[in-house]
Amino acid sequence: MSVLDKIFSLSCREAAILASKESLSGLSYFEKVKMRMHAKICPPCEKYAQDNELLDQAISKIVDSKSEEELKLTSQQKDKIRQAIS
């Protein structure tokens, strides 16, 4: 492996962590280049990163719907709470 290859190489595990970092904090230019190079030689990781984005969108949707969800405490739940404060 050449020195250059070593500098730019990522393991699949590192690529998976960077995929999560990307959605939380963004990536540096260097990290982006490394990800792109890795994706080219590693279809599973490319797929994983795409899945990751879709998973993020799905979670975002769930959180959004929760912000509008109006839950109701059942009378049993309320009784339990009343007992705790009496």
Place this chain on the structure above:
Amino acid sequence: MSVTQKLDANAALSQWLDTYGDDLYSWANYKTSSKETAEDLVQETLLSAFKAYDKYKPGSNPKTWLFTILNNKIIDYYRASNTSKSVNQTELQGKRLEDDNFDSGGHWNKAVNPLWANTEQHLLDNVEFTEVLAACVENLPVQWRGVIVGKYIDHKKGAEISKELGITSSNLWQMAHRAKLQLRSCLEKNWKQD
């Protein structure tokens, strides 16, 4: 508190539970993504309000007061997830997930099963999928759940989330990564694609 004060407090709290209980419950569920946790937090909120009833200023808005208490409980809830016992358990679960998915050289252990073959966008409108995913999120360890949903609650940045959870940035990314592995495994087990 005298007996009369106690009875007063009890009557007030019982009434507030009827009036504001559902709002508190919904808010706690939004903030924690766990109905079970939300119920506990509502109970703790009313219990604290009961104990501190003499600090409530008559005439002020009880809802505001209760929500202040609840929001502090939510902060405590995430902080408590940072105690060594719960961190160790979560760390163990995380290591197991890493070992399941990667070999010692960091390569995938098994083929990465695409979670969704060709359905992609369409999947986001699939109610059944959303329900299974929501249940999987609810079952994540507290810290991982905080990391995963934190980004979408009030659109927080990574740095804010790590500050709130009291963890470093690299810890944050690792937790997000492990949470994703856990969600994938949970979906693989519980969601059957047609």
